[in-house]
Amino acid sequence: MAHTDYIKLEFPSRSVNESFARATVACFAARLDPTLEELSDIKTAVSEAVTNCIVHAYPGVIGTIWIRAKIVDETTIEIMVKDNGVGIPDIKRAREPMYTTGGDDRSGMGFTIMESFMDKVRVRSAEGKGTTVFMSRKIIRKTSEI
Amino acid sequence: MKVYSQENNGVLRLSFVGELDHHDAKSSMKTIESLIDEYLPHDCIMDLSGLNFMDSSGIAVILRVNKRMNDMCGKAWVENPAGQPLRVLDASGIDRVIKVFTKAR
Numbered sequence: 083m084a085h086t087d088y089i090k091l092e093f094p095s096r097s098v099n100e101s102f103a104r105a106t107v108a109c110f111a112a113r114l115d116p117t118l119e120e121l122s123d124i125k126t127a128v129s130e131a132v133t134n135c136i137v138h139a140y141p142g143v144i145g146t147i148w149i150r151a152k153i154v155d156e157t158t159i160e161i162m163v164k165d166n167g168v169g170i171p172d173i174k175r176a177r178e179p180m181y182t183t184g185g186d187d188r189s190g191m192g193f194t195i196m197e198s199f200m201d202k203v204r205v206r207s208a209e210g211k212g213t214t215v216f217m218s219r220k221i222i223r224k225t226s227e228i
Numbered sequence: 229m230k231v232y233s234q235e236n237n238g239v240l241r242l243s244f245v246g247e248l249d250h251h252d253a254k255s256s257m258k259t260i261e262s263l264i265d266e267y268l269p270h271d272c273i274m275d276l277s278g279l280n281f282m283d284s285s286g287i288a289v290i291l292r293v294n295k296r297m298n299d300m301c302g303k304a305w306v307e308n309p310a311g312q313p314l315r316v317l318d319a320s321g322i323d324r325v326i327k328v329f330t331k332a333r
Contacts, residue, residue, distance in 0.1 A: 101247065101251065122311070125281065129281075137250065179320075187253065189284045189288040189291060189320065192283075192284045
């Protein structure tokens, strides 16, 4: 049976933690020997998901954000970003490009960028209970191990 | 992120250096708005050559600068994005709203 590696992070929804979260997941993903481009794609998607938690899930309050990243079949990284915030009333609408409830400070491109940079993005949400974003990205190994 | 500015004959060049995410976006926008208020330029160039990371918060900053300049009957554009910031700009389709000049790929 293939060995599965994973990490779990839990941190408060302070914006200063955005760079910490994306750098930690990228550091974990580095063991798949990704290109710099693949690594920055993963960093970008994590940054978007974490920012959504901070801005939309916990508006005006500090809540908890959980991240679980897992390496599957030694080729794929699966990332889960979870909050216990306000939830998304209409997921389909929230995923539309340029749609935002965050005013001028937001571009409404967060989900579009996650979808562009990851192979799969799935969103589960319940109003008043929170949101979980599942993302995965397959990394094609370029070097063979000796 | 740090914002460096240079003004010459009504052209304000803003050089973005470092990482632009949601954490930096608000303070960066404040800095940029005060520079625009100070110089009242007719053209505003956002030079991204020193930017090594940007997410959709950066898109929001660029769109706000563009709107601010348009409101003043001025123009804004983006120059020299590369690497990850360029891919974010491409994915967002922002070039339908504001001109993006890249170095030859």
